[in-house]
Amino acid sequence: MHMFLKWLEERTGLVKSFESLLFRKIPGGAKWRYTWGGLLVFMFVVQAITGFALWMAYSPSTRTAWESVFYIQHIMPFGWLVRGIHYYAAEAMVILVLLHVLQKIWFRGYQKPRELMFWLAMAMALVVVSCSLTGYLLPWDQQGYWSAKVRTHIMSLSPVIGPYLERISVGGDHFGHFALTRFFALHAGFFPFLLVLLLVGRMLLMRRYRQMETESKPDVISEPFWPNQALKNALTSLAVMGVVLLITVKPQWFGFAHLGMGAPLASPADPTDLYAAARPEWYFLFLFQFLKYFPGELEIVGAIVIPGAIVGYFALMPWIGRHIAGHVLNILVSIFLLGGAIWLTLTAKNNDARNAGYQTAAKEAQIKAARAIELASGPKGIPAQGALQLLHQDPKTQGPQLFATHCSSCHRYDGHDGLGAIPADAPSAPDLKGFASRQWLTEFLNPDHIATERYFGGTAFADGDMVKYVTDDVAEFDADKKDALAAVVRILSAEAQLPSQKNPETTETPLSDEDRDELFYDVGCTECHEFHFEDEDMDGPDLTGYGSRGWMIEFISNPAHARFYKSNNDRMPSFREEGILDEEAIGLLADWLRGDWYEPEENQASVAIAEPAP
Amino acid sequence: MSKDELQASGGSDRRGFMRGVLAMITGTLALLGPLVGGLAVVLEPLRQKKHGQAGGFIKVGQLASLPNNGLPKKYDILADRQDAWNRYPNVPVGSIYLRRTEDDQITAFNIICPHAGCFVQVDQQQKQYNCPCHNSQFKLDGSKSNADNPSPRGMDPLDVEIRNGDEIWVHYQSFKTGVADRIPNS
Known part of the structure; x- marks a missing residue:
């Protein structure tokens, strides 16, 4: 070993340089507050290691970014850990550089000859924040997408160069592939490179100051860096890493109750989806709140002028702080700004807590994110078109939206509009929760219920033949007839083939076709309805395949079709014929009403409970 | 070369100075290719591109799909979109609100909040538009409704035409956000 070191030293001089670095003199001895430099270097190394690992699995394009981050987070072993460390260490780094x-400022560390050191620290803070800003978009989730849009908009407000800066960073008019490739190049290449330059510059400057100090004050005792200062540095690094690891593994202990292990991942970015839950990272909430006080064209003042003036003031601090009065002013300004930022952050949090609209949006965003992850982890996996398509073709996600927009002006779903809101006007068409299920049919054929708002009460059929049949005939049924009616409900409901009724205990031994026809004839259904036969004179809707996917799609497409209500159709639009909804949307609506969507196995028990069979 | 000659050419005299200048010029020339090429790629987005869609009307839906109740309804604008190396046919490139007040009276607004570019939502109960980002509120006619509205202008109206009796066509445009004037985005 000694021989090798000697050999190396003769050719490179590396051993001496390393020793002088390790045993450099620290005037006044090791101190906790000298651990900053080491800590910042340590954090950078952590980000470089985790960042490099993520880089190897990440793919920056609009159809692969969320997908690859999902894969890192939920499929790769320890992917969540690496991503979690990278995410929370970035937040820790923002705090540390600030x-x-x-x-x-507090210790007057900007005094001659250390002005450069202070500016380096400022530059480091700006670069670290820039790293965070660019990194936030990379998962291409709703959160990152909408935040980045607002940010590039703010950037575009800068005088003269603003619009050009925006175009260069976004890579064109719209957020797309190039926004990701560019943000990624800045995040993983340009800003880290700047940070290395700044850290090296800081080290060189520090060395020079210490030399000057030892020379100018020979009576001050100094101590070598190794081992006392090194130990202190290592301990602070471990402490910070411990906190980062703890948040990564147990985010719920820090108030992020909805998060699993690792960093959060919202649903895939959707440029057409209102994302009402858009909020910046917590350390930018103050700026977000600040902007609210600058309406209209004043926005530039809040977004560019004042923040620019503050950074400018900080840059001038070394001169202002030459006299003790200026130094005190610097400290007061810093305290004021810090206090102001904290106050703005708390105000923003408070406003959001009291804003019911935001709370709902945030909850919906969480549900959507969980659903996207569920679908992506499902048996079909992620298609080449990306994970967004999974959500767009998911009845559980799209159904409530479609229902609220197109159906809820007349219909209800379990009393609400599909999304949970209760419309102001009374319903004027049946409640479709559990449509065609045994429970729904049993209640529908109940003389006490058919004419209520929940069924035909609000429709043109309130005085029609069906209501009359139920309130007059069914009401008089004896026990045998009631049993027959229950059998009709079972058979009719089986036509729908609802997923919630597929459980073996709810299926009965099937009747022969003749017995079935006789039963339906006895009870009176086939007087008005077709059921496995064709007769154009029947007024009531065809019950063949009643509530099945095909039946629902045809019905929604055109309820006035000869198979259904013909000229008796109440106000229901022919959604397909009139071009209101396309085939895909109608299919999604039908699937959702039938409760037919993908659920991971561990959830299926709870679905059965949510839609009980009678 | 003797030691004296070496020192003489070291930069103190005129010839040495010229060589220094030459070295800098040569070095810069050597870097010129990658530098200019690299800058051209980085600044490429500044090149203005022609848009086929600009100025055209787009069909957004059937007249029957818009109830005559004066309440806004969201429609997606479908068009072909080129994103870097991908071309997406017939995808949503934006959204609008349509509102029908009379049988043939339709107004259209771009969904983008003129303040900071978020998507404005409809509050059906309060009968107004709300922006979820910075609390801009607009009346159904698009004008600002709250005093502390941070938006510099009302919502952006778009031209609507009814063609062939039952088709709604809209002149879709988006405008620069954050300024009082409506400046169409290229």
Whole structure:
């Protein structure tokens, strides 16, 4: 070993340089507050290691970014850990670089000859924040997408160069592939490179200051960096890493109750979806709140002028702080700004907590994110078109939206509009929750219920033949007839082939076709309805395949069709014929009403409970 | 070359100075290719591109799909979109609100909030538009309704035409956000 070191030293001089670095003199001895430099280097190394690992699995394009991050987070072993560390260490780094600057102000660390050191610290803070800003878009989830849109908009407000800056960073008019490739190049290439330059610059400057200090004050005792300062550095690094790891593994202990292990991942970015839950990272909430006080064209003042003036003031602090009065002013300004930022952050949090609209949006966003992950983890996996398509073709996600927009002006779903809101006007068409299920049919054929708002009460059929049949005939049924009616309900409901009624205990031994026809004839159904036969004179809707996917799609497409209500159709539009909804949307609506969508196996028990069979 | 000659050419005299300048010029020339090429790629988005869609009307739906109740309804604008190396036929490129007040009276607004570019929502109960980002509120006619509305202008109206009796066509445009004037985005 000794021989090798000697050999190396003769050719490179590396051993000496390393020793001088390790045993460099620290005037006044090891101190906790000298651990900043080491800590920042440590954090950078952590980000480089985790970042490089993520880089190897990440693919920056609009159809692969969310998908690859999902894969890292939920499929790769320890992917969540690496991503979690990268995410929370980035937040820790933002705090650390800011504290670093504040500490320099407090201890007057910007005095001659250390002005450069102070500016380096400021530059480091700006670069670290830039890294965060660019990194936030990379998962291409709703959160990152909408935040980045607002940010590039703010950037575009800068005088003269603003619009050009926006175009260069976004890579064109619209957020697309190039926004990701560009943000990624900045995040993983340009800003880290700047940060390395700044860290090296900081190290060189520090060395020079310490040399000057030892020379100018020979009576001050100094101590070598190794081992005391090194130990202190290692301990602070471990402490910070411990906190980062703890948040990564147990985010719920820090108030992120809805998060699993690792960093959050919202649903895939959807440029056409209102994302009402858009909020910046917590350390930018103050700026978000600040902007609310600058309406209209004043926005530039809040977004560019004042923040620019503050950064400018900080840059001038070394001169202002030459006299003790200026130094005190610097400290007061810093405290004021820090206090202001905290106050703005709390105000933003408070406003959101009291904003019911935001709370709902945030909850919906969480549900959507969970659903996207569920679908992506499902048996079909993620198609080449990307995970967004999974959500767009998911009845569970799209159904409620479609229902609320197109159906809820007349119909209800379990009393609400599909999304949980209760419309102001009374319903004027049946409640479709559990449509064609045994329970729904049993209640429908109940003389006490058929004429209520829940069924035909609000429709043109309130005085029609069906209501009359139920309230007059069915009401008089004896026990035998009631049993026959129950059998009709079972058979009719089986036509729908609802997923919730596929459980073996709810299926009965089937009747022969003749017995079935006789039963339906006895009870009186086939007087008005077709059921496995064709007769154009029947007024009531065809019951063959009643409530099945095909029946529902045809019905929604055109309820006035000869098979259904013909000229008796109440106000229901012919959604397909009139071009209101396309085939795909009608299919999604039918699937959702039938409760037919993908659920992972562990959830299926709860679905059965949610839609009980009678 | 003797030691004296070496020192003489080291930069103190005129010839040495010229060589220094030459070295810098040569070095810069050597870097010119990658530098200019690289800058051209980085600044490529600044090149203005022609858009086929600009100025045209787009069909957004059938007249029957819009109830005559004065309430806004969201429609997606479908068009072909080129995103870097991909071309997506017939995808949503934006959204609008349509509102029918009379049988043949339809107004259209771009869904984008003129303040910071978020998507404005409809509050059916309060009968107004709300922006979820910075609390801009607009009346159904698009004008600002709250005093502390941070938006510099009302919502952006779009031209609507009814063609062939039952088709709604809209002149879809988006405008620069954050300024009082309506400046169409290229």
